[in-house]
Amino acid sequence: MHVVVLGTGMIGTTVVREIAKFENIDKVTAVDGFQKNIDTCLQAANHRKVVGKLAELQTEKDIYNVLEDADVAIACLPHSLSLTAVHAAIDVKCNLVDLVGSQFEEKMELDAQAKQAGVTIVPGCGVAPGITNFLAAQGIKMLDEADEAVMICGGLPRHPLPPLWYQVVFRLESVMGLYTRPALAAENGELVQIPPFSGLETVTFPEPVGECEAVITDAHSAAHTLKDKVKSLYEKTVRYAGHWSKMSVLAELGFLDKDAIEVEGTPISPVKFTEKVLEPQLCGQSNEDITVLRVVVRGLKDGIKTTFTWEMVNPYDRERDITSMARTTAIPAMLTANWIVTGKIREKGVLPTEKIIIGERFEPFMKELKGYGIDIAFRQE
Secondary structure (H helix, E strand, O other), X not given: OEEEEEOOOHHHHHHHHHHOOOOOOXXXXXXXXXXXXXXXHHHHHOOOOEEEEEOOOOXXXXXXXXXXXXXXXXXXXXHHHHHHHHHHHHHHOOEEEEOOOOOHHHHHOOHHXXXXXXXXXXXXXXXXXXXXXXXXXXXXXXXXEEEEEEEEEEEEEOOOOOOOOOOOOOOHHHHHHHHHOOEEEEEOOEEEEEOOOOOXXXXXXXXXXXXXXXXXXXXXXXHHHHOOOEXXXXXXXXXXXXXXXXXXXXXXXXXXXXXXXXXXXXXXXXXXXXXXXXXXXXXXXXXXXXXXXXXXXXXXXXXXEEEEEEEEEEEOEOOOOEOHHXXXXXXXXXXXXXXXXXXXXXXXXXXXXXXXXXXXXXXXXXXXXXXXXXXXXXXXX
């Protein structure tokens, strides 16, 4: 079996290193547009099955060309290239696991084409979206009547610095979207758009995290696929206490507006200006991070009010020297890709995790996650 990994940043490198260890995988091709990234990836993987390939990944044709003899690909690309990768995978008839959960409606429009091509496309297959989605779906499935599902997740610095108590792990552009875009949720069987910074609440996790706060952010595919199965569904993103309030003030003052304003004769986008100002404030002094997750599903079971809760506090991986966010994002994608090529997942079409990692597949997948240090506790109340 031949696996192609598109993008060899922090997450892509983790995917390459781990998937090469499976006996059923014959070859792993690590593809990137920068040779330096490929060299770093090959050094980290240090495996005879892994080869590097320097290639542009900007167009559908670019991606098509590197997928021609692959059985499955894992896309670790920027949001802007996600839909392009899906189109290319379907055209070349290659299964695809994609980390990006945005543009779900556009991806679902390709469902019939994916089925006709005989391929499995799994969008949003990381920690959130990804793990959070199938936990919510499983909780809903376990109830007789589901009232509410709330998916809470966030990547936090282990050593936060003022004034924002946060540091960017991947791309600042992606983070800025949380402050500027309405959030998709589901209420009473309908999709709803909720303004940024809505639903602010205090949440507490076990030490060393402690008190945090969370606001409603985009629920991606789960809002679409689960809206008819639960009365309300939301995703929330976690930050240390005070972060959301400070960013909310910037938004109120117009610093996150997209429309350009004129400053001394020069048009300037306030949000682009703000990105440049904030970037050095969000670098941090350490790569050490913590990923927190809590999925709560409430409803009726055998006529009794019941709450299912899954919770995770995942630390920086010192043994492999990778961030918690990289591990918790890469491992579910890597496992899903391997389940596809080994026939554990046989359905064809565009299938987010909440449609495939439930029921009889749920516990085995959770067990495999735990084997990679992603230990998610469960309790019923």
